Amino acid sequence: MKLWDLYKDKQDFIEPSLERIKKACKYVGNPQKMFRSILVGGTNGKGSTCAFIERILREEGFKTGWFVSPHLLDERERWRIRGKPINEETLSYYVKDLKSIFERFNLTYFEACTLLAIKYFSDEGIDIGIFEVGMGGRWDATKVVNPETVILTNVGRDHTKWLGNTIEDIARDKLHLYVKGKPFIIGEFRYPIASLLNGSNDIIIGGYDFCCEGFVKRERTILSKYIFEEHELKNSPLGMWGKWQITNASLAITGALKTVNVKEENIKKGLERAKIEGRMEIIREKPLLMVDCAHNSHAISKVIKEVFKHFGKIHIVFSSLADKDWLSSLKIIRTYTEEIYLCKIKHNRAEKIENILREAKALGFKKIHVLDSSSDIPHINSDLLCVGSIYFIGDVKGMLKL
Secondary structure, X not given: OOHHHHHHHHOOOOXXXXXXXXXXXXXXXXHHHHOEEEEEEOOOOHHHHHHHHHHXXXXXXXXXEEEOOXXXXXXXXXXXXXXXXXXXXXXXXXXXXHHHHHHHXXXXXXXXXXXXXXXXHHHOOOOEEEEEOOOOOOOOHHHHHOOOEEEEOOOOXXXXXXXXXXXXXXHHHHHHHOOOOOOEEEOOOOOOHHHHOOOOOOEEEEOOOEEEEEEEEOOEEEEEEEEEOOEEEEEEEOOOOOOHHHHHHHHHHHHHHHHOOOOHXXXXXXXXXXXXXXXXXXXXXXOOEEEEOOOOHHHHHXXXXXXXXXXXXXXXXXXXXXXOOHHHHXXXXXXXXXXXXXXXXXXXXXXXXHHHHHHHHHOOOOEEEEXXXXXXXXXXXXXXXXXXXXXXXXXHHHHOOO
């Protein structure tokens, strides 16, 4: 039994509060107190940063739990121990065991996912749990873990319906992840973060307190230098592609070092072996088929710029959910190319393809191709970059059975 099935059409219901998840955790004995936790929030890069941290800690010998959100192909991806998704039988057991508690406290789908992760990790006796924040920071259910270390990757425009229409409002919301007296590691110290933070010894800032350098050469990404306090790392290959992974890796190293003692050799192994699905993933080389779940204009701009730089101009395939700021993403894509593929996806929150098509025409795309489904993608004899909703990327990978 999947938790997804239990919630059916209520997966996307959101009601801001921390009280329900706190009461539910207390009711089952506060299992989050049985292990240490690291919490990773931010607009972009959360998943990759979590992947790097989890693998570094695993290489050091820790039994890791990893809570991922959202899933790409299979709901079981959300709950991982030592990198392996929960198996079907175990997931079914926890869904049935906790069902009455989900109902008693009227938990949302994401809150139920979080409670299941906490209980599963506690029962399995993990050493450290890595939790990826779902949205924002003010009332995200993952805050209930009371983390030892918090990472904020960056702040951009996303989830404006819930976090606010301005970048300042979104930043204020995400800064609620800060826990007094615990390390708070920030990847980008620029407006509006810089203007909203007060001085604190708990805050560790990328580019100030720790620094990194690196480069991308075709399919290879290298962290050439990392320095933090007495720690220095040189020439470390990364298991994930893209220039921004250099920053994500540096955040992960800093987060790991502020939480536990880690040997340099295990940091390097972790960085090279870390993987996460759907993040600048090359799933076919000739012709090139690359996928990335960049779903906002800031992320999409970074992805296209990086791909074009290293592989030349390739065709872009785009799709989106209706509650995303897909028009801004479409405008960004138009600045890079005059041709676009738009793909329909089967999801109850998917934006109607005719709405995206209308705006694409208004933006002046000279060539617009509309695909009925992701099953059309393998038959296109051109280099392709698929971006947009994580559900779209999951659809593409699922169709290719990858």
